[in-house]
Amino acid sequence: xxxxxxxxxxxxxxxxxxxxxxxxxxxxxxxxxxxxxxxxxxxxxxxxxxxxxxxxxxxxxxxxxxxxxxxxxxxxxxxxxxxxxxxxxxxxxxxxxxxxxxxxxxxxxxxxxxxxxxxxxxxxxxxxxxxxxxxxxxxxxxxxxxxxxxxxxxxxxxxxxxxxxxxxxxxxxx
Numbered sequence: 001x002x003x004x005x006x007x008x009x010x011x012x013x014x015x016x017x018x019x020x021x022x023x024x025x026x027x028x029x030x031x032x033x034x035x036x037x038x039x040x041x042x043x044x045x046x047x048x049x050x051x052x053x054x055x056x057x058x059x060x061x062x063x064x065x066x067x068x069x070x071x072x073x074x075x076x077x078x079x080x081x082x083x084x085x086x087x088x089x090x091x092x093x094x095x096x097x098x099x100x101x102x103x104x105x106x107x108x109x110x111x112x113x114x115x116x117x118x119x120x121x122x123x124x125x126x127x128x129x130x131x132x133x134x135x136x137x138x139x140x141x142x143x144x145x146x147x148x149x150x151x152x153x154x155x156x157x158x159x160x161x162x163x164x165x166x167x168x169x170x171x172x173x174x
Contacts, residue, residue, distance in 0.1 A: 002160035003050060003168065005042035005057075005103070006035060009123055013037065013071045013148035017084060017123050020141065024126050028137050031128035034164045039086055039123055041099065041155060043115045047108045050157070054169060057155050060102050061171040066153040067092035071123060074141050079134035084146055086121035092152045095173075096121075099155065 009017060017037035024030045047053075070087040077083075088096065097117050103109045130137055154172050158165040 001048060001050075002044055002046050003053075004035070004040065004044045004158050004160075004165065005053075006038035006040050006156055006158065007152055007154055008156050008170070009037040009039065009071070009150060010153070011148075011150070013084075013123075013150050016146070016148065017125065020125055020144065024137060024141070027140070028126075028130075028133050030126040030130050030133060030137055032126050033124055035158060037123055038156070039121050040115055040119075041096070042103060042109060043112060044160070045109065052106055053103075053109065053157070056102055056106060057157070057169075057171045060099055061155060061173050064095060064098070064173050066151050066173040067095045069121070069150050069152055071146065071148040071150055073146055074125070074138075075122065076134075076138065077127075079131045081124055081127035082130070082134075082138060082141055083122035083124045083127075086123060088121050088152075095152055 008014065014037040021032040068089045069092045071084045072087055073085050075083060075085045100117050104111060125141060126137060154170055156170045157168040159168040
C-alpha cells in the first residue's frame, strides 16, 4: 500500500489554498496534488502493515503541543512548482524535527533530501507540467494577497486508493 504523511493546513489558509488550486486549474489547466492543503512530513512510501507508524504518531501527538507558523507570500521551485511560503516558528521547527527523529527510527520510513529536517516548508499551489505557463501563472497568483497565521496541530496519514489520496488517520497535537 502507498502512504504519505502530511500536516493538513486547516482554517482560512487551508480553504484559501484549496480554492486557489481549483481556480488555477480552471483558468490555466494547471494541476496540483490530490491531497487537501498540506505541507509534507514524509513523501509517499510503500509498505503493507503500518501499525508501528500509527503507534509512534499516536504517542508522539499525545505528548507534544501544537505550534504556530505563518503562511506568507509565494515562492517557486524553478519553473516546476508554485507554492505558498511557510514560515515555521522555532517551536514548529522543533516539533517537526522531533517528529522526524521518531519517524526515522521506523525501519521502513526512509527520508530523502526533500523531506528531511532541512526541507523547505511549503504548501503547493501547482506543480504538474506548468513550465509553459509558469510566468502567467506566477503573475496571477502574486496578484492575490497571501498572509495567514496557522497552527501545526495535526499529523495525517493518507493512503493511495482508487487513483486518489484518502485520509487513513489524523493525529492531533495537544
